[in-house]
Amino acid sequence: MPETHSPASTRPVLSVSNLTTALRQRDGGFQTIIDDITFDIAPKETLAIVGESGSGKSVTALSIMRLLGGKSSRISGRVELAGRNLLDLTEPQMRAIRGNDIAMIFQEPMTSLNPLMTVGAQITEVLIRHRGMTQTEARRESLHMLERVRIPEARARLDEYPHRLSGGMRQRVMIAMALVCKPRLLIADEPTTALDVTIQAQTLALMKILQEEEGMGILFITHDMGVVSEVADRTLVMLRGKAVERGSTAELFASPRHSYARALLAAVPTLGTMEGVALPQRFPAIDQVTGKAALPPPPVDTVSADEPPVLRVRNLTTRYAVGRRLIGGPKFAIHAVENVSFDLRKGETLALVGESGCGKSTLGRSVLRLVEPKSGEIQLQGTDIRKLDTTGLRRMRRSAQLIFQDPYASLDPRYRVGTTIAEPILAHGLASRAEAQERVARLLERVGLSADAANRYPHEFSGGQRQRISIARALSLEPAMIVADEAVSALDVSIKAQVLNLMLDLQESLRLAYLFISHDMAVVERISHRVAVMYLGEVVEIGPRNAVFGNPQHPYTRKLLAAVPKLEPSRRDRKPMLSNDEIPSPIRAAGYEPPKRSYRMAGTDHFVCEN
Known part of the structure; x- marks a missing residue:
């Protein structure tokens, strides 16, 4: 499938060619998880990767970042960042790139935040390591970034531990940590999953503003098709490790060609569709092969006002x-x-x-x-x-x-x-x-x-x-x-x-x-x-x-x-x-x-x- 490029720039920030990743199984053999994926991301461009859990979206991101264990994975192809093939770099060279040239927002913040370090210490560590700032300078910049992602009482939160924050606030801390060094490429793996709609809107706006200011490319991994429609210039649809459809987001939403892409869009809940409907409604059952939706059975009223509350x-x-x-x-x-x-x-x-x-x-x-x-x-x-x-x-x-x-x-x-x-x-x-x-x-x-x-x-x-x-x-x-x-x-x-x-x-x-x-x-x-x-x-x-x-x-x-x-x-x-x-x-x-x-x-x- 030929790759189409955005006119945003003649040279991409990231160029992935024929990326194939296999993971070691219990029997010692390897199973292919990512099969021959190719895409580019230009400066100021957002590419969304969508697909079901287990389709290979997150493994694609981890392969790019070289965060899969060397003994438990086999990665082939090319992953070029500003002309350098990341798959050829040593681990010390990759450590200098992670968090600096490429930043990643992970799906589950509690698996990424150190529970023994305060929020402020974890953000300042990035600035001291990659930007050579003093402790005072790094703390000041960390506070500024927490305020930009709308953490309430940001100064007090600097000295809080992650477990004291809500799930949404922990995710905002992760976003602040990823953006604080203004990377060339941001990999966002379900970055707004834990956020409510108002903070999600503000976070996406912040990412877009920083993208424009810094010329940053964004690889956006999500299952929220509403977010994809608002942020992505192009979209790549994955199914069982393969790219089954790609193209401009507007074209894909208007006329998806692959049955699986049609199934994904058909399953999206849309605000306003329940107007005048009194009872909860099941979602259409989607056949992932044909992309056709079977009408759900009618709802049954299960609530009686005559019974005492549970x-x-x-x-x-x-x-x-x-x-x-x-x-x-x-x-x-x-x-x-x-x-x-x-x-x-x-x-x-x-x-x-x-x-x-x-x-x-x-x-x-x-x-x-x-x-x-x-x-x-x-x-x-x-x-x-x-x-x-x-x-x-x-x-x-x-x-x-x-x-x-x-x-x-x-x-x-x-x-x-x-x-x-x-x-x-x-x-x-x-x-x-x-x-x-x-x-x-x-x-x-x-x-x-x-x-x-x-x-x-x-x-x-x-x-x-x-x-x-x-x-x-x-x-x-x-x-x-x-x-x-x-x-x-x-x-x-x-x-x-x-x-x-x-x-x-x-x-x-x-x-x-x-x-x-x-x-x-x-x-x-x-x-x-x-x-x-x-x-x-x-x-x-x-x-x-x-x-x-x-x-x-x-x-x-x-x-x-x-x-x-x-x-x-x-x-x-x-x-x-x-x-x-x-x-x-x-x-x-x-x-x-x-x-x-x-x-x-x-x-x-x-x-x-x-x-």
Whole structure:
């Protein structure tokens, strides 16, 4: 397939020719993962690589960066950066290039950030190593970059450790670290996966501005076709290690030629398609061979207002102490969740949306008492879980499970996948060991993996595959409620559709209740019954999905909806607008009590904060 070039420059920043990568298997042999890939990236140009998890997108990036082990991989072809073949360089020469001439933003920030070093120390290390700055100069530049990626309280965050930050803020730290040396080429592997829509829009605008200023080329790996339409000049579609289609983004979106490219576009959830539809809708089932979409079955109403709620939350408040006085306790407190109330019924999905750091994940953990609330009432199936002892909490967690945002951090790397999924089944005495293994095989197949995946370790899977394993583990106890914290954020569009359809199937057959935490507004519109919008720990708007999306009343809700990427490649030519508005901080002086909020009714079960 001939390579077409952008007119942005006559000489590419990166030229990849006939790249082929094979990885060593358990039997000692090698399996080809990347098969004869060729592409160029010009200065100021963005090439997007799209495809399903396991298609070879990330392995392509790791091959370019020479981050695959020499003994466990075989890489052939040419990878030229400014005329130098990176495959011929020594490891010390590559270390001088990584982070300086080529920077990479990885998909999972917690696997890339050192948990023993502060955020500031990790960014300044890059500047000292590659730019020869003093500690003072590097710290000043690091602070500036954190402010540019809109980290709230950036000066204080410099001295925080990664585990103290939300998933979205950790990803913004990774972006700041990658851009701080102004590289010639930026490889962005799912850089906005963990970001809410407003920060995603600002991050993409920042990357575009820096790209224009520095003449930087960008290799953008993603499964978000809306982002591709807004940022990519050209797009390369990968399937099972091969490039099956490439060309300008506008042409590919308007008239995809390969059936797989058509399938990818058909599976993309689009904001606004649920107008006037009362119940959650399954996604079309896409045949990846023909690219045809089979209409999903009609939805079934699984919610009854006559039944008591599965989860009842009243005036829930969770705060974290920050800083210590010599005498007298903490100096500050993070108001992560503040005076939140809602009900969640059997068969219902309540979606929590809002910016990273707004308290969504803390709220999800608080209702399961994985984080201890400061005050409020939490009733799960009529039981006040704040009064439960350790034994009671253990029994309660059979009825309520959590799907974590970062699958790699929640899967024990020492255990095979089958052991991890079987562990809760055996711990609760629900099956014998042999029966548990049979149940594990069925669960893996239900989430789109083969049964023999049970014998492999987490590091042997892609990010999307690891998330499916986490979902299988959460389903293993057949709970009444699941808190899904960005449960599908790491999945490509077609697998995301399959997993969400699976969740809706389970909800229909088992009347599961979902507390669905997400920044993907198109997905939220498709699968939720009700939506709660959070801002700085408080719910500013809550109501039926059609009411919140069709008639948003709070300014922040309207801002979130306006920031959602659209499948319109023509929008790519717009001049990026980078907001310098500072995100207010949730940190308050110890003892501070926020004013009591008042809500007005904007419609049936639709409430909006007025102050």
